[in-house]
Amino acid sequence: MSRLIGEPLPRVDAPLKVTGRATYAAEHRLPDLAHAVIISAAVGKGRILEIDSRRALGEPGVLAVISHLNTARLPYRPHKGWIDPTVGERLHVLQDDFVRHWGQPVAVVVAETLEQAEHASHLVGIRYEAEAPSFTVPDGESIEPQGGYPANYSRGDADQALATAEHRVDCTYLIPRENHNPIEPHATIAQWDGQRLTVWDKTQFPTNVAEELAAVFGLERANVHLICPFVGGAFGTSLRTWPHTTLAALAARHVGRPVKLVLTRKQMYFGTGYRPETWQRVRLGAHSTGELTALKHEGIAETSRYEHYIEGLLNAPRFMYSCPHVTTSYRLVPQDVHTPTYMRAPGAASGMFALECAMDELAHELRIDPVELRLRNEPKIDESRNVPFSSRSLVQCLRTGAERIRWHRRRAEPGALREGHWLVGLGVASATYHTLRNTASARVRLRPDGTAVIETAAADMGPGTYTSLTQIACDELGLPPEKVQVVIGDSNLPRVPPHGGSQTLSSVGSAVLAACLAARSARQERAHSGAIAGSEIVATETSQPGDATKRYSMHAFGAVFAEVMVDVDLGIVRLAHMVGVYAAGRIVNPRLAHSQAIGGMVGGVGMALLEETHIDRRDGRITNANLAEYLVPTNADIPVFDAVFLDEHDPHVNPLGVKGIGELSYVGVAAAIANAVFNATGKRIRDLPITLEKLL
Amino acid sequence: MDSATTSQVQLTVNGKPVTLELDTRTSLLDMLREHLGLTGTKKGCNQGACGACTVLVNNRSVNACLTLAAMCQGASVTTIEGISENGRLHPLQEAFIRHDAMQCGYCTPGQIMSGIACIQAGETYSAHAVREFMSGNLCRCGAYQNIVAAVLEVAEQAGGRR
The missing domain is CATH 1.10.150.120 ([2Fe-2S]-binding domain)
Structure with missing residues (x-):
């Protein structure tokens, strides 16, 4: 049988998705289900003085109005999932009268029907003592983040090298807050059976939901069961278990019935994380021949007052290019907001926007082609760690992309290319994302009828976990896809890392590979021993990374090329074309990988041209908490993109040789577009998104 | 409004006649998802901005979240569950x-x-x-x-x- 890894197998769950039979979190049917609606705080900071539930409780069908006034104190045992900030403590919901941010849940209305619960939620009278919340990024009092990414890094003496550099650029970049906005809202159905709790909850991290709820309610971990077979997009927002999941369980316990709670689109801006607003200053020093002599990159990001969310904002600048003198410094400014969280390509998307725009500014200053400038600064090793890269194909990505977009058309002088009313510009940016792998387990059942079941607590928010795990199992077990069933999205299955950070295939894929190998040898043993066939063979294996990460620097690389058209009079930016070239190790399924890559590029277009969460700084209200005013790319915004994967073999990253592409394909897009806009117009837009008023 | 009122809605969903006693506030989307169990039609924003709830009413595409069920009296509604024929995909x-x-x-x-x-x-x-x-x-x-x-x-x- 031919091998399936590397083949464009159609998405195995596509028939369920195109017929509407894939069931998402809010779609599990239970008898006697009640509906819960959250009431969100209408002040940005302060205290609750009064909650008057009388009118709401007088409405037909209303079962309860739950607030800190009438609910028990919850145990809230200490619990930190892999994805929770190291410093700080999660929001304890309905436990006191404090309001820490606009939109914080302050009460929950439960009723027989959704209509009754929604209507009654407007009848609850809440009086607050409001204080003025503060929003001071980037100038406010900052702190040095602890617990992960270094606050300060340096090699050589960047200040001295900058002072003596032949050429310098010094630029400041602003990226606003962005919200994930998956099309499926967060939703939870909770059902109690004595001390046992079952939840159908939207999540990228099934086991963590069970662990967090066990901690919050003081339950045995084994008594909490999470089920989530399908995730309607997430991009990071469903990694943590947020307060609404607790509220659904609390409401179900309060009314003694199963309860469904779905966040409104508006509420998704108030409690399920976001990419933090950042301020970055990049200073580069270089010889006139283009070699970097100094790099100083500072970043400041917002976080909440109760948790320090940190991300790898300044990781890439330390190894991306060869440079003897490098300093990075990373600070957080706590504000009266809810805690930010990982959003597709966390840290890298923001940090690389600044670095790659600065490289373009340097290229212009030096009159060196931007592709050539990057080639001249290609490092031989990871200079931040003095270890080799496990593989690095950035040069090939840049060369391939330049060819495919016909880079030779580009003029160094901005505004030189014009088609009628449109100025045409070409821009480039490099991309990178680190290759993660963590301990994961999987179970394989070989059934007597010749079929196999793969079980693991992974998730599939869209990249195609079901399909790629099927392909791996088929190859190892010698079975066709119709004889392999992948079961994921269940906290009772073998434990895996969160479905984020582009690590699912590297971690879970490796575990499935190991479990299949074990099952196969058990099958062979049984055949040799002449034991009676007929019973199921079960093999569970755990796969963990070795010490290769100590010896190698592991990252995926890519190059993004954008061609934009800018209306001469109106400043409208249209994408004419975009090419993404990626070197991400082995590509298990080119069809799905292509979808994921063009999807990342579309996300990057949003970051570049459209997305911005507006906060009214007087009270903390988010003024565009909806999909009509928070703009995301629509079909009409997106032409046909070209995503290319280079052949890259990396024996060090993991047994499958995969690096992940979900995050990588998002990185660099905003910079490539910003650089193309400069090439078209001569205007440097250093604060995203690049809207037309900034170009007029 | 102090209390809800209900009304009887008769319509055709995917070719089958349906009669429901519904809260007048019920949207076509919630009628499909919560009352008929037809969860193939999705709720994304409930504000007519995302299109996830698109269905055909009398052969025209509408946002089911912005359509009250009571407005569909006598109408013919087609959802994703109703476009395959005899198990053959559209x-x-x-x-x-x-x-x-x-x-x-x-x-x-x-x-x-x-x-x-x-x-x-x-x-x-x-x-x-x-x-x-x-x-x-x-x-x-x-x-x-x-x-x-x-x-x-x-x-x-x-x-x-x-």
Whole structure:
């Protein structure tokens, strides 16, 4: 049988998705289900003085109005999932009268029907003592983040090298807050059976939901069961278990019935994380021949007052290019907001926007082609760690992309290319994302009828976990896809890392590979021993990374090329074309990988041209908490993109040789577009998104 | 409003007659999802901004979240569950699989219903026309170019048969 890894197998769950039979979190049917609606705080900071539930409780069908006034104190045992900030403590919901941010849940209305619960939620009278919340990024009092990414890094003496550099650029970049906005809202159905709790909850991290709820309610971990077979997009927002999941369980316990709670689109801006607003200053020093002599990159990001969310904002600048003198410094400014969280390509998307725009500014200053400038600064090793890269194909990505977009058309002088009313510009940016792998387990059942079941607590928010795990199992077990069933999205299955950070295939894929190998040898043993066939063979294996990460620097690389058209009079930016070239190790399924890559590029277009969460700084209200005013790319915004994967073999990253592409394909897009806009117009837009008023 | 009132709604859903006693505040979307168990039609924003709830009412595409069930008295409603015939997928469903015009799958039913409306409306004379017509259906995973390819392919096949 031919091998399936590397083949464009159609998405195995596509028939369920195109017929509407894939069931998402809010779609599990239970008898006697009640509906819960959250009431969100209408002040940005302060205290609750009064909650008057009388009118709401007088409405037909209303079962309860739950607030800190009438609910028990919850145990809230200490619990930190892999994805929770190291410093700080999660929001304890309905436990006191404090309001820490606009939109914080302050009460929950439960009723027989959704209509009754929604209507009654407007009848609850809440009086607050409001204080003025503060929003001071980037100038406010900052702190040095602890617990992960270094606050300060340096090699050589960047200040001295900058002072003596032949050429310098010094630029400041602003990226606003962005919200994930998956099309499926967060939703939870909770059902109690004595001390046992079952939840159908939207999540990228099934086991963590069970662990967090066990901690919050003081339950045995084994008594909490999470089920989530399908995730309607997430991009990071469903990694943590947020307060609404607790509220659904609390409401179900309060009314003694199963309860469904779905966040409104508006509420998704108030409690399920976001990419933090950042301020970055990049200073580069270089010889006139283009070699970097100094790099100083500072970043400041917002976080909440109760948790320090940190991300790898300044990781890439330390190894991306060869440079003897490098300093990075990373600070957080706590504000009266809810805690930010990982959003597709966390840290890298923001940090690389600044670095790659600065490289373009340097290229212009030096009159060196931007592709050539990057080639001249290609490092031989990871200079931040003095270890080799496990593989690095950035040069090939840049060369391939330049060819495919016909880079030779580009003029160094901005505004030189014009088609009628449109100025045409070409821009480039490099991309990178680190290759993660963590301990994961999987179970394989070989059934007597010749079929196999793969079980693991992974998730599939869209990249195609079901399909790629099927392909791996088929190859190892010698079975066709119709004889392999992948079961994921269940906290009772073998434990895996969160479905984020582009690590699912590297971690879970490796575990499935190991479990299949074990099952196969058990099958062979049984055949040799002449034991009676007929019973199921079960093999569970755990796969963990070795010490290769100590010896190698592991990252995926890519190059993004954008061609934009800018209306001469109106400043409208249209994408004419975009090419993404990626070197991400082995590509298990080119069809799905292509979808994921063009999807990342579309996300990057949003970051570049459209997305911005507006906060009214007087009270903390988010003024565009909806999909009509928070703009995301629509079909009409997106032409046909070209995503290319280079052949890259990396024996060090993991047994499958995969690096992940979900995050990588998002990185660099905003910079490539910003650089193309400069090439078209001569205007440097250093604060995203690049809207037309900034170009007029 | 102090208390809800109900009304009887009679309509046809996917060819089957349905009679329901509904809260007058119930949207067509919540009627489908919560009362009929037809969860293939998705709730994305409940504000008419994302298109995930697109269904056909009397053969025209509408946002089910902005349509009250009580407005559909006597109407014929078609959802994603009603476009396959005898277990055979609709050509656009097949094309969506072929072109991998989805990732997470949550916007997919709405995209397919809008795609059917797009083809019926004849707005398929160019990729640009399809992109414009389909721009009421957001896909946050970014499958747009594959969605356009699927709609154009089915439109061409349909045109060829005429």
